[in-house]
Amino acid sequence: MNGYLARVIEEVKGKHGDEPEFVQTVEEVFSSLEPVIEQHPEYEAADLLSRMVEPERTFSFRVTWMADDGTWHTNTGYRTQFNGAIGPYKGGLRFRKDVNLGIIKFLAFEQTFKNALTGLPIGSGKGGSDFDPTGKSDAEIMRFCQSFMTALHRFIGPDVDVPAGDMGVGTREISYLFGQYRRLRGAWENGVLTGKDFASGGSLVRPQATGYGAVYYLENVLKHEGESIEGKTIACAGFGNVTWGICQKAADLGAKVVTLSGPDGYIYDPDGVTTKEKIDYIVEMRASGRNQVKDYADKFGVAFYPGEKPWGVKVDVCMPSAMENDVHLEHARQIVGNGVKYYIEVANMPTTNEALSYLMSQSGVIVAPSKAVNAGGVATSALEMAQNSERLVWTEEEVDQRLRQIMNNIYTMSVEAAEKYGLGYNLVAGANIAGFQRVADAMMAQGIF
Numbered sequence: 071m072n073g074y075l076a077r078v079i080e081e082v083k084g085k086h087g088d089e090p091e092f093v094q095t096v097e098e099v100f101s102s103l104e105p106v107i108e109q110h111p112e113y114e115a116a117d118l119l120s121r122m123v124e125p126e127r128t129f130s131f132r133v134t135w136m137a138d139d140g141t142w143h144t145n146t147g148y149r150t151q152f153n154g155a156i157g158p159y160k161g162g163l164r165f166r167k168d169v170n171l172g173i174i175k176f177l178a179f180e181q182t183f184k185n186a187l188t189g190l191p192i193g194s195g196k197g198g199s200d201f202d203p204t205g206k207s208d209a210e211i212m213r214f215c216q217s218f219m220t221a222l223h224r225f226i227g228p229d230v231d232v233p234a235g236d237m238g239v240g241t242r243e244i245s246y247l248f249g250q251y252r253r254l255r256g257a258w259e260n261g262v263l264t265g266k267d268f269a270s271g272g273s274l275v276r277p278q279a280t281g282y283g284a285v286y287y288l289e290n291v292l293k294h295e296g297e298s299i300e301g302k303t304i305a306c307a308g309f310g311n312v313t314w315g316i317c318q319k320a321a322d323l324g325a326k327v328v329t330l331s332g333p334d335g336y337i338y339d340p341d342g343v344t345t346k347e348k349i350d351y352i353v354e355m356r357a358s359g360r361n362q363v364k365d366y367a368d369k370f371g372v373a374f375y376p377g378e379k380p381w382g383v384k385v386d387v388c389m390p391s392a393m394e395n396d397v398h399l400e401h402a403r404q405i406v407g408n409g410v411k412y413y414i415e416v417a418n419m420p421t422t423n424e425a426l427s428y429l430m431s432q433s434g435v436i437v438a439p440s441k442a443v444n445a446g447g448v449a450t451s452a453l454e455m456a457q458n459s460e461r462l463v464w465t466e467e468e469v470d471q472r473l474r475q476i477m478n479n480i481y482t483m484s485v486e487a488a489e490k491y492g493l494g495y496n497l498v499a500g501a502n503i504a505g506f507q508r509v510a511d512a513m514m515a516q517g518i519f
């Protein structure tokens with residue numbers, strides 16, 4: 071590996087060994103950049119990479135809230151404003167009990183390149199809390215969101231930092247957060263958050279956008295292979311917001327998602343999660359706060375596999391869409407053994423680096439990286455910001471058409487970037503290089519700080 075890249079990776083490992091997810095993503099992204107760094111000695115001269123791995127600003131804060139039984143609880147809130155070179159900091163909030171600074175920084179680092187790939191003016195950030203929404207009442211969620219925003223509101227704004235949803239944070243939470251922001255600011259600045267409910271200025275298609283975008287990206291990959299999406303079977307993970315969008319768009323286009331999963335195991339539905347009743351039930355399961363996929367099996371009479379992951383099921387396409395490091399080497403081997411040709415990452419960093427290297431070394435498997443595949447969510451968030459700025463509402467068709475165009479562009483840019491540096495048809499390296507190049511150009515142009 072290029073000496074400069076190796077040195078920065080070693081420095082990150084030495085300094086942030088207690089943040090394994092952050093180290094993992096830095097290593098993954100930087101390992102693709104060798105030809106770029108070799109051709110641009112000015113990056114090393116300006117020590118660009120050391121500045122890219124250091125967030126511009128990171129803070130944590132106290133979030134105290136009252137449970138329905140009158141007891142008080144205190145959680146930690148986080149926000150990392152990672153890179154503002156190409157626009158206001160932008161990235162989701164995650165509410166999940168395992169959230170810590172390393173997780174937030176890994177997500178924000180990924181977000182830097184993802185946001186750049188959209189071609190829109192959005193920098194990167196990420197935040198969240200170790201608050202566990204499982205089993206919480208609606209009133210508890212509301213009080214938590216109000217307290218979280220009371221602590222955060224003076225550090226964000228439509229031109230400063232624009233949070234959105236992530237795991238555990240959907241339309242309901244974003245709208246509660248916005249309500250509290252409005253109350254505190256005394257002004258209608260609804261561009262401060264994206265993923266709001268429609269009446270508060272949320273964009274049409276935003277709830278489905280990450281899943282829809284992932285399927286549009288998949289269509290590009292299939293087209294490259296001379297295939298169509300019609301009739302394809304897809305294994306998904308989770309039953310969250312992203313998986314719900316994939317199920318809908320796949321069904322619209324004649325494909326079917328046959329697996330969903332949860333912390334309790336996975337379900338296999340040979341007919342596919344294709345009907346309105348099944349797709350609506352995903353929303354119901356997510357809102358129930360029970361966090362178990364077994365409910366789907368009980369309701370629709372399909373098989374449930376407790377404690378297992380869905381990666382051993384024979385399908386045409388695998389789309390891990392729930393959480394990071396869900397697919398390990400043993401699962402990757404099962405995927406290859408089953409002859410799956412398309413491995414399309416959707417969740418942020420769903421594959422361990424070991425499993426990813428193995429999958430990429432297999433000539434029969436096409437691997438697409440999450441930072442490109444799931445960028446439709448943040449891209450549509452940027453479209454929501456545009457609508458909020460011009461105080462107009464775009465139709466569903468207009469938003470969807472722009473989303474599809476953005477996903478096509480991301481795919482094409484990634485293919486071209488890998489080809490330009492002699493790496494062939496490599497969607498993983500191409501996305502890393504194309505995203506890096508845009509941020510690097512802006513950082514170099516703005517001077518060293």
Ligand SMILES: NC(=O)c1ccc[n+]([C@@H]2O[C@H](COP(=O)([O-])OP(=O)(O)OC[C@H]3O[C@@H](n4cnc5c(N)ncnc54)[C@H](O)[C@@H]3O)[C@@H](O)[C@H]2O)c1
Nearest residue numbers: 236237238280308309310311312332333392417418444447
């Ligand atoms: N929401 C977005 O717009 C968006 C955008 C880009 C990327 N992402 C990424 O996509 C992924 C999913 O996000 P989401 O918004 O759908 O979150 P979500 O909270 O709506 O859903 C997460 C799902 O993961 C499942 N899950 C949790 N622990 C699990 C485990 N141990 N095993 C299997 N499943 C488990 C939960 O049951 C839930 O169904 C995350 O990696 C997120 O960072 C989301």
